[in-house]
Amino acid sequence: MNFAYPAIAAALLAMPLAAHAQSTAEDKVAADTAPPPAITVTGSVAIASDYRFRGVSQSDQEMAVQGGITIAHDSGFYIGTWASNLGGWGTFGGANMELDLIGGYKAKLADNATLDAGLTWYVYPGGADKTDFAEPYVKLTGTTGPATLTAGAAYAPKQQALGRWYRTGADAAAGVYTNPGAKDDNLYLWGDGALAIAGTPLTAKAHVGHSWGQDGLGPNATAVSPTGSYWDWSLGADATWHNLTLNLSYVGTDISNRDAAYLRPSFSKGQDGAGNIAGGTILASLTAAF
Incomplete structure (x- = not known):
């Protein structure tokens, strides 16, 4: 066969x-x-029990919905935006919203070190006149084992949004500018630390920062550095599951009721002249990344 x-x-x-x-x-x-794509798009949405900017509540100690998106090129350049609702002290006005427009450049200094420099433009759509301001920043991030450390500096040059337009909170409540058109600058230095806990979805986190700037209230009766000079800090942890991150932190400042007395009623919850919106508190947030 x-x-x-x-x-x-x-x-x-x-x-x-x-x-x-x-x-x-x-x-x-x-x-x-x-090879990885030349352009990457990342973003996140979050809900938080309070929006604290450098330790001071921007949402009247109420919940905030926040989100952002970043477009990055493999050359190191990136642009992005981030937004949150606002409420409470001062007169944000308009949409009662903060919209940050961000652009910068990241340079890899070594396998475990990155230098990031850029500019944030803080915008308050439809809000009071002269409230938007620009703030350049630079930060250095390094990793060693499970630990990540960041040191940063942000300096906003003289602008009307940072000037002391009101001497006191009472002047602001009466709607009487005591020094309209005033300009000032602001310097913020900070350090962050994160430590991934092996075998768990947890990352311990810590932050400390110091502000130097105007001593009073700006054109919207708020201020980046309301008492001129103060410390802020936070200590907490992230728990991550897939693209979800739950954060619990204790946040505080060294701005006492006595330090803030001359800023009231603006610098208080509901502008009632009582509660300290820079006092220590526990914050919770849930973030979804995409």
């Missing part, structure tokens, strides 16, 4: 299957070794 023809036929049938298997393997290798 001649087995040549069946053998040849079987070989011919096997050739496409072998070619397909080889092609699939090659495609997988190519996918694994393909």
